[in-house]
Amino acid sequence: MPALFRQADRARINNQSGFMMTIHNIDKKCKGAWTMEKQQPNDEAPHILIIDDDDRIRGLLQQFLSDHGLRVTTAENTKIARNFLQSLAFDLLIVDIMMPGEDGISFTKSFRKTSSIPVLMLTAKSDINDRIVGLETGADDYLSKPFEPRELLLRTNNILRRLGPPADATIELISFGPFSFNLERGELKRGEEIVRLTDREKEMMRIFCQAAGDCVPRHTLLADPESAGERTVDVQINRLRRKLEADITNPVYLHTVRGVGYRLLIEQ
Numbered sequence: 001m002p003a004l005f006r007q008a009d010r011a012r013i014n015n016q017s018g019f020m021m022t023i024h025n026i027d028k029k030c031k032g033a034w035t036m037e038k039q040q041p042n043d044e045a046p047h048i049l050i051i052d053d054d055d056r057i058r059g060l061l062q063q064f065l066s067d068h069g070l071r072v073t074t075a076e077n078t079k080i081a082r083n084f085l086q087s088l089a090f091d092l093l094i095v096d097i098m099m100p101g102e103d104g105i106s107f108t109k110s111f112r113k114t115s116s117i118p119v120l121m122l123t124a125k126s127d128i129n130d131r132i133v134g135l136e137t138g139a140d141d142y143l144s145k146p147f148e149p150r151e152l153l154l155r156t157n158n159i160l161r162r163l164g165p166p167a168d169a170t171i172e173l174i175s176f177g178p179f180s181f182n183l184e185r186g187e188l189k190r191g192e193e194i195v196r197l198t199d200r201e202k203e204m205m206r207i208f209c210q211a212a213g214d215c216v217p218r219h220t221l222l223a224d225p226e227s228a229g230e231r232t233v234d235v236q237i238n239r240l241r242r243k244l245e246a247d248i249t250n251p252v253y254l255h256t257v258r259g260v261g262y263r264l265l266i267e268q
């Protein structure tokens with residue numbers, strides 16, 4: 001399969017934006033990427049926000065991801081993106097780093113202070129330091145141009161899969177003490193402040209919340225059900241408690257059920 005952006009990569013240096021996109025018959029070159037069976041998105045499909053200043057790239061990404069069952073909204077700059085984020089719900093952001101005005105790094109760093117929605121960064125930069133900076137700002141994944149369209153789709157689906165299955169529509173938000181947890185987004189808040197969770201911690205919080213205050217056995221909390229290392233669960237619980245409890249030696253919300261497992265005291 002041809003690389004979607006092999007000839008659409010930013011190859012020329014520009015004093016204002018660093019790289020400019022050169023596109024030569026990209027539509028013709030990309031036909032091979034659309035040979036997979038198309039899936040029209042429905043109202044329940046994950047919603048992706050693409051932020052890229054290049055019109056052709058936005059259009060191609062939107063068409064490709066939409067043809068594979070995802071709902072897609074695009075923004076040509078971060079100002080427009082912020083307006084969308086205030087009025088629409090998204091499951092994933094795909095953000096280009098090299099943009100005029102506020103770049104993708106600055107945007108992601110600011111965005112991460114108030115939201116835990118996953119971010120996949122796109123860039124023509126391939127230097128390892130640039131990738132590290134992108135991940136340090138809060139990006140969940142990083143894809144360098146040129147890339148294969150299948151790889152973009154796989155990375156997108158992998159991130160969405162880590163969010164877990166959607167929660168029951170009648171139970172979206174679980175509250176306990178000053179905390180609230182959104183099951184669909186895997187987002188924990190203390191008041192209005194986002195509490196940053198790892199993917200593993202999000203999975204554990206979903207399990208606790210779906211148990212509705214009942215005890216959850218240790219083996220249920222194992223990332224690998226075939227593993228016998230239940231002690232690793234205890235370590236992960238201690239890390240989660242540090243984000244929930246004022247005193248982890250005297251927990252108020254995440255209790256140990258001796259010899260069995262753990263339970264989260266939630267408001268019914």
